[in-house]
Amino acid sequence: MNWFAVLALATGTYAFRLAGPVLRERLHVGEGVQRLLTLGAVALLGALIATSALADGGQFAGWARPAGVAAGALAAWRRLPFVVVVVAAAATTALLRALGVR
Amino acid sequence: MRFLWRAVRGIHRELLRDAAALALAVFAIGTSFGALAVAAGIAPWMAIGMSALIFAGGAQFLVVGVVAAGGSVTAALAGGLMLNARHLPFGLAVADVIGRGWAARLIGAHLLVDETVAFATSQPDRARARRAYWTAGCLLFLAWNLGTGIGVVAGEAVGDPKALGIDAAFPAGLLALLLPSLRESAALRVAAAGALVALFTTPLLPAGLPVICALAGLVAAGRRRR
Numbered sequence: 001m002n003w004f005a006v007l008a009l010a011t012g013t014y015a016f017r018l019a020g021p022v023l024r025e026r027l028h029v030g031e032g033v034q035r036l037l038t039l040g041a042v043a044l045l046g047a048l049i050a051t052s053a054l055a056d057g058g059q060f061a062g063w064a065r066p067a068g069v070a071a072g073a074l075a076a077w078r079r080l081p082f083v084v085v086v087v088a089a090a091a092t093t094a095l096l097r098a099l100g101v102r
Numbered sequence: 103m104r105f106l107w108r109a110v111r112g113i114h115r116e117l118l119r120d121a122a123a124l125a126l127a128v129f130a131i132g133t134s135f136g137a138l139a140v141a142a143g144i145a146p147w148m149a150i151g152m153s154a155l156i157f158a159g160g161a162q163f164l165v166v167g168v169v170a171a172g173g174s175v176t177a178a179l180a181g182g183l184m185l186n187a188r189h190l191p192f193g194l195a196v197a198d199v200i201g202r203g204w205a206a207r208l209i210g211a212h213l214l215v216d217e218t219v220a221f222a223t224s225q226p227d228r229a230r231a232r233r234a235y236w237t238a239g240c241l242l243f244l245a246w247n248l249g250t251g252i253g254v255v256a257g258e259a260v261g262d263p264k265a266l267g268i269d270a271a272f273p274a275g276l277l278a279l280l281l282p283s284l285r286e287s288a289a290l291r292v293a294a295a296g297a298l299v300a301l302f303t304t305p306l307l308p309a310g311l312p313v314i315c316a317l318a319g320l321v322a323a324g325r326r327r328r
C-alpha cells in the first residue's frame with residue numbers, strides 16, 4: 001500500500017461525498033425529488049443494516065451478531081434509549097460468543 | 103464559520119449522549135483498524151493518514167484485508183472506491199442538511215458517513231438534522247482518528263472488538279436511528295426492499311455493489327400522499 005493509492009482513495013471518496021451537495025446546489029429539486037432522495041438514503045441504510053447484521057464480507061457472519069442486532073432491535077422497538085440499544089446489542093453478541101456461539 | 107457556532111449553541115444533551123455512545127463504538131473499531139493495519143504491514147503514519155483522509159471504516163478495512171492477503175494495490179483501491187460509491191446518493195440526500203456555505207460543504211462532505219446520515223435522517227426537522235449531522239460528524243471523526251492513533255501504537259495490546267460484540271453495535275445503532283422514519287409506510291417498504299435486494303446480491307457481487315443495488319428498492323416508494 002502506497003501513498004498514491006491512499007490519496008487516490010481519499011480523493012475519490014471525497015469526490016463522491018462532495019458531488020451530492022454541489023449537484024444539489026445546481027439542480028433545483030422539487031419536493032418530490034427530495035422525497036425520493038431521502039427515501040434513497042433510507043433504502044441504503046436498510047441495506048447496510050441488513051448486510052452488516054448478517055454478512056461479513058461475502059459470507060454469513062455467524063449467529064451471534066444477528067442475535068445481538070435482534071436484541072438491539074427489540075430494545076429500539078420498545079423505545080429504550082439509544083445507549084441501551086447499542087449496549088444490549090454488543091452485550092448479547094459478546095455473551096453468545098463467550099458461550100461458544102459463532 | 104457562523105454555522106458552526108449556531109450548531110454548537112443548539113446541541114441538546116440527548117443528542118450528545120447518543121452520538122457519544124456511537125463514538126465509543128467507533129473508537130473501539132478505530133483501535134482495531136490501527137492495530138490490524140500495522141500488523142498487515144502498513145506503516146503507522148499511513149494508517150493514521152488513511153483514517154484522517156479517507157474516514158471510511160468499510161473501505162479502510164477492505165484495504166487492510168487486501169494488503170494482508172497479498173492482493174494488489176489496484177484491487178484495494180477499486181474495492182475501496184466501490185464501497186464508498188454509496189456516499190454519492192447519501193450526499194444528495196443530506197445536501198440541504200450539510201449547509202450552503204462553501205466551508206460548510208467542504209468540511210461537511212468529509213464527515214459524510216453512514217452514521218452521520220442516519221443521525222441526520224432520524225431528526226424530525228432540518229435544524230435538528232443539521233445539529234445531529236455536525237455533532238455526530240465531529241465526534242465520530244475524532245473518535246475514529248483517536249482510536250486509530252492508539253491502535254497503531256498499542257498494537258497487540260488492542261483486544262478483539264468481536265469479543266465485545268461491537269460488530270453488532272453498528273447495525274443495531276443504525277436501526278435505532280432509522281426506526282422512527284420507518285413509521286411512514288413508504289419508508290418501511292423502501293427499507294425492506296433495499297435490504298432484500300442487498301442481501302440477495304451479496305453472495306453475487308463484490309463488496310459495495312449490493313448496497314448500491316438497494317436503490318432499486320425505491321420502486322416500492324409509491325406515490326406521495328398529499
